[in-house]
Amino acid sequence: MFEAIATDRNARVGKLYLPYGIVNTPVFMPVGTQATVKGMSSEELKEIGAEIILANTYHIFLRPGIDVIKSAGGLHRFMNWDRPILTDSGGFQVMSLSKIRKITEEGVSFQSHISGERLFLSPETVIEINQDIGIDIIMPLDHCIPYPSSYEETLQAMERTLRWAERSKKYKEYHPSGSKLFGIIQGGTFPDLRRQSALRTVSMEFDGYAIGGLSVGEPQQIMYENLEVVMNILPKDKPRYFMGLGDPINLLEGIERGVDMFDCVFPTRIGRKGAAFTHSGRINLRSAKYSIDFTPIDNECDCYVCKNYSRAYIRHLIKSKETLGMRLVTYHNLYFLLKLMKEAHLAIIQQRFSDFKERFKNRYLQNKRGKG
Amino acid sequence: MFEAIATDRNARVGKLYLPYGIVNTPVFMPVGTQATVKGMSSEELKEIGAEIILANTYHIFLRPGIDVIKSAGGLHRFMNWDRPILTDSGGFQVMSLSKIRKITEEGVSFQSHISGERLFLSPETVIEINQDIGIDIIMPLDHCIPYPSSYEETLQAMERTLRWAERSKKYKEYHPSGSKLFGIIQGGTFPDLRRQSALRTVSMEFDGYAIGGLSVGEPQQIMYENLEVVMNILPKDKPRYFMGLGDPINLLEGIERGVDMFDCVFPTRIGRKGAAFTHSGRINLRSAKYSIDFTPIDNECDCYVCKNYSRAYIRHLIKSKETLGMRLVTYHNLYFLLKLMKEAHLAIIQQRFSDFKERFKNRYLQNKRGKG
DSSP states (O other), rough: OOEEEEEEETTTEEEEEEEEEEESEEEEEETTTTOOOOOHHHHHHHTHHHHHHHHHHHHHHTTTTTHHHHHSSSSSHHHOOOOOOEEEEEEEEEEEEEEEEOOOOOOOOOEOTTOOEEEEHHHHHHHHHHHHOOOOOOOOOOOOOOOSSSSSHHHHHHHHHHHHHHHHHHHHSSSOOOEEEEEOOOTOOHHHHHHHHHHHHHHHHOOOEOOOOOOSSSSSSHHHHHHHHHHTTTTTSOOEEEEEEOOOHHHHHHHHHTTOOEEOSSSHHHHHTEEOTTTTTOTTSSSSSGOOOSSOTTTTOOOHHHHHHHHHHHHHHHHHTTTHHHHHHHHHHHHHHHHHHHHHHHHHHHHHHHHHHHHHHHHHHHHHHHHH | OEEEEEEETTTTEEEEEEEEEEEEEEEEEOTTTTTTTTTOOHHHHHHOOOOOOOHHHHHHHHHHHHHHHHHHHHHHHHHHOOEEEEEOOSHHHHHHHHSSSSEEOEEEEHHHETTEEEEEHHHHHHHHHHTTTSEEOOOOOOOOSSSSSHHHEEEEEEEHHHHHHHHHHHHHSOOOOOOOEEEOOOOOOHHHHHHHHHHHHHHHHOSHHHHHHHSSSSOHHHHHHHHHHHHHHTTTTSSSTTTTTOHHHHHHHHHHTOOOOOOOOOHHHHHHHEEEEOOTTTTETGGGGGGGGGSOOOTTOSSHHHHHHHHHHHHHHOOOOOOHHHHHHHHHHHHHHHHHHHHHHHHHTTOOOOHHHHHHHHHHHHHHHHEE
């Protein structure tokens, strides 16, 4: 399923072979929680070069419901997206969205935050649902905990995640399909738990490995420390996915440590509020200083937004709560990250990734330093 | 500025020659109140064949302000739209949006519904502002009144509108520009006032004539009666614009009576709520009956939305409050009206407009009748 094409120290360029197509890594996956990447059409996602997107089992399970998507002939057809889709299991959403929830060894029962209905997800139903709707990469149900959590809580959640991973794997063996199944490494911010979780998850032999439960509020140094513990254990012939990372610098740091896949709502969420990535750092277009700035969001960007629209116009749209404003910044931010991934590919192939990262980082952080 | 190419009884096909290009009539103008057609990019507007759009003097005067648009090099450059723009004067918005307003002979003073600031618009400033930002067709400031209004109130508002029209014309003569200036016919629902208003406005010799103050809640029969009174007076060599009409049947009825131009927020506003035009009538995609309907909004439509997305998916998006849903229905509704205008062109040229209108109307209203 995965092939490494080139490496530069730990950074690597590879290919993922999936039912709906080939994905070039390192890859950033735009998040389409409710079967739509907020503000983007499928055609626009292709235009910016998205090769794989994310959807969320929890959300689509609640609305429109799996039956609707099955009737459509699967999620790809339902949302008019013919490239790969990865679904997050919903463990995180159960924790963060449903007010009433009960986690037992069997699975999670919770109240729909939409209909109030009582629902249940087990490791087995998560695989079943996702196979039914033709998902390319399935994330098994995991037990997510907030940051900070105690060692004991973290250990318990990790153990449960391991048991659920085992059940997910078994269910899939009895119900084979083209869908790929990843294992999720938990263990919070405790390096020894991370190590244990990684070793035991790897021993189950999944199609790929995800790092969950990081980038949830812990200091960056702790995040990287725990990431490195895990990366040293993960096998080189399988893809590695850091869940929930979307800041340009974080992506480059992740790539440098050997991560192949990323996702995050960050670029789309901040975009809707008018915050945009540029090569010289993040800017917020709501600021009065852009009111008569008729330059593009980023002078060096060649996306459709930067070719056609000015900061002043986008600021006007955002201030006026016009959806076109959110759309334009979302488009630019995703384009920016996807382009960054392409530049990272090239830098790895040309064995100059570390230099590329440093240059990008220096310029990106220059404004912050200027202010400091 | 206007040339009639073909006529079929009162219906006509023509061309408007404007600073930013040629517009084929009959034309429906999508409304871009705040310098953006809600949910549509300029590229999409071109894609659906929009030749002219509307903006609103009142709204852009308040936000982002005329200075910002002037600095951008005009409204076309500000919003990245290189085809003609018509601006409504804002008389209607002053009436409907500002809580505190005072109408004197000099003009209207009102409180911004955004900043609370006290502002003033006179017939002269409306022309000045619009010329400053390079508008193709300017609507002069008029005194709008609600429906119903008494004969006396309607007469007073009509007289003031005529005096303001005179001042607008004079100001423009002293400050010539490529912008075209229309006269607005008022007179409420009183045919004799409509006649007077039309005769006296026409005698001032504007570049075109608009019918204002109709389609504001009066019965359809009264609307058409008053429209016909005016149409009999308007000169054949000038364009005729019915302000605020956007229902497919109304457009065809208007064309049959000799109207060349239309605008309305109707297709975009109902689109954001999930209501879509189809050849067999209007449907509301929020309805549960579309939840597993994987056909396009309109089987006979060849727009990008109907080619790529299903009713069930769009319903899911609208129910989930995802902006893509509003966008897709908006796109389809505008495409539908613009296509209808193209079909009307052809029918007029082929001298079968009346037949075309009847056929369209019968199918469009069939569901309604079925229910009744």
